[in-house]
Amino acid sequence: MAKIKGAIVVDIDGCKGCGLCIEACPVEVISLSDNVNVKGYHYSYMTDPDACTGCSNCAIICPDGIITVYRIKI
Amino acid sequence: MAENAITTKELVKKENLVYQKTKLLTDDVMHYCPGCGHGTTHRLIAEIVEEMGIQSEIIGVAPVGCSVLMYNYMNFDMQEAAHGRAPAVATGIKRLLPEKYVFTYQGDGDLAAIGTGETIHACNRGENITMIFINNGIYGMTGGQMAPTTLIGMKSSTTPYGREVSLAGNPLNMTDLIVNLPGTYFVSRQSVHTPGNVRKAKKAIKKAFEYQSLNKGTCFVEVVSNCPAGWKMTPVESNKWLAENMLPFYPLGDLKVPEE
Numbered sequence: 001m002a003k004i005k006g007a008i009v010v011d012i013d014g015c016k017g018c019g020l021c022i023e024a025c026p027v028e029v030i031s032l033s034d035n036v037n038v039k040g041y042h043y044s045y046m047t048d049p050d051a052c053t054g055c056s057n058c059a060i061i062c063p064d065g066i067i068t069v070y071r072i073k074i
Numbered sequence: 075m076a077e078n079a080i081t082t083k084e085l086v087k088k089e090n091l092v093y094q095k096t097k098l099l100t101d102d103v104m105h106y107c108p109g110c111g112h113g114t115t116h117r118l119i120a121e122i123v124e125e126m127g128i129q130s131e132i133i134g135v136a137p138v139g140c141s142v143l144m145y146n147y148m149n150f151d152m153q154e155a156a157h158g159r160a161p162a163v164a165t166g167i168k169r170l171l172p173e174k175y176v177f178t179y180q181g182d183g184d185l186a187a188i189g190t191g192e193t194i195h196a197c198n199r200g201e202n203i204t205m206i207f208i209n210n211g212i213y214g215m216t217g218g219q220m221a222p223t224t225l226i227g228m229k230s231s232t233t234p235y236g237r238e239v240s241l242a243g244n245p246l247n248m249t250d251l252i253v254n255l256p257g258t259y260f261v262s263r264q265s266v267h268t269p270g271n272v273r274k275a276k277k278a279i280k281k282a283f284e285y286q287s288l289n290k291g292t293c294f295v296e297v298v299s300n301c302p303a304g305w306k307m308t309p310v311e312s313n314k315w316l317a318e319n320m321l322p323f324y325p326l327g328d329l330k331v332p333e334e
Contacts, residue, residue, distance in 0.1 A: 006092075007085045018109030018302075018309040024269050041108070049082045056093040057269040063113030064104055065095035072090045074080060 006054020006071040008046050014066035017041035021058035021067060027051045030058060096120045098129060098149045105143060109309020111299030112141050114266040115208060116148070118276045119179070122283055123150060132175040133167055135160040137189075139181035140215045141208070158189025161196035164203045175286055177204040182223040183213040186248045190222075193248070200257025200291040204282045207248065207294065210301040211320060218304035222246040225323055230304070245323065249296040253329040259291035261330035265298040265321065267313040278328065285332065298324050 008030070015037060021044050022030045029052045032042040046052060054071025098120035106112045123132055129150050136144040138157035145152035155163040160178040168176040185193050185207050196203065212230055213219040220230040220237060225245055227236040237245070253261045260282055264275035275297055282293035298320050300312040307315060 005080060005085060007082045009086060014103055016108035020109055020309055020313070023310050023313070046082070054092055059093045060269045060272050061114070061266075063106065063108075063110055063117075065099060065113070065117045067093075068091070068095070069093040070085050070087070070090040071092045072080065072085055 002073050004053050004071060004073055005050075006052040006069060007049060008052060008054075008058060009068045009070070010044055010046075011066035011068075012043045012045075013038045014064055015041060015043035016064060017043055018063065019044070020061045020063065024057040024061040026055060026057065027053060096124050098124045100147055100149050102146050104147055106140065107303040109300065109302045109312065110140070111210065111266045111297065112208060114272060115179075115206065115275070115297050115299065116141075116144065118266075118272070118279055119177075119206065120148060122276065122280045125280070126283060128175050128283075131173070132177070133171070135164045135167070135176070135178040137178070137180040137184040139184045139213075141179060141181060142215070144179060158184050158187070159192055160184065160189065161192040161201070161203070161205065164205075165196055165199075165201045168201060168203050172202075172289075175204070175283060176202075177206060177283070177286075179206045180208070181214070182207070182209045182211065182221050182248075183215075186222045186246055190246075190248075194251070194255070197252050197292045197294065198255045198257045200259075202286055202289045202291065204279075204286050204293045205295070206279065206282075207296040208299050209248075209296055209324065210299045210304070211245075212301050212304040214301045214304045218301070218306075223248070225319060228319070229306075247324065249294065249324075249329060252294055257291050258294055258330055259288075259332055260285050260293040260328075262294070262328045263296040263298065263324060263326050265316065265326055267298075267300060267316050271326070274326075290332065296324070298326070
């Protein structure tokens with residue numbers, strides 16, 4: 001069976017740490033970082049790259065449009 | 075397995091790209107609070123304009139409210155209007171330049187309070203414009219005061235014990251009023267609190283832009299949105315509150331669809 005692997009790239013300094021992407025992710029691969037970005041927000045990042053399916057839910061819900069999604073069939 | 079050896083670094087290539095921020099939004103960081111539905115709706119409009127290929131043919135009218143600086147984020151022509159007067163300004167633009175796509179983007183304090191007259195008359199005249207109405211039940215920009223759309227019992231900075239009908243009257247459901255006007259062609263109510271609803275909202279807004287070229291009347295889309303700062307909640311909590319409290323009073327769906 002073909003497997004789908006995805007990845008997200010977060011524009012760290014654009015992130016406001018609202019956490020909507022974490023709620024929207026069906027496979028729970030996104031978390032808020034312990035570190036803060038240039039504006040002082042805890043930014044979101046991909047904790048478990050192997051589980052990401054590239055469904056784009058996080059990018060679609062992101063109010064600031066800072067998530068870029070990549071997907072490949074392997 | 076060899077397939078699993080693909081690392082994230084190898085995956086992040088142009089040919090594997092499935093979603094990125096549209097070029098029709100400028101690189102300016104939006105001033106909205108974290109988790110605000112305005113940003114999502116701005117992005118939907120920019121994506122639709124890009125998909126329809128009408129970047130040079132569209133003119134937006136920005137309101138007064140949180141989205142007053144919308145022209146900073148949109149990479150196409152925008153016009154600022156006085157508080158509540160966006161439909162009147164859009165009427166003028168559309169009548170002078172009938173071949174352009176013209177839309178207004180207004181919040182509930184703008185469209186449903188000070189601009190009620192302009193809104194109702196523009197819809198009643200059937201101006202060929204698209205109106206996007208962001209309803210978060212509160213005046214977000216000025217500090218969370220009660221708006222006409224504030225729900226009964228909902229707390230705001232001017233109704234700290236919750237809105238009472240005896241004192242503040244009933245909430246105003248603008249879209250239900252507008253749907254009865256003969257000038258409207260397409261009326262829909264959507265929300266942006268889950269990815270599924272964002273996809274539906276995008277479809278509805280796209281229809282509202284496409285129908286404008288038919289010159290059949292006003293296309294009106296209400297977007298029920300959150301206001302985490304005004305509601306004093308986290309963004310995730312505010313979206314849950316929206317689904318539990320706003321949606322029963324503002325049910326989603328297409329209220330008026332053109333007959334095929």
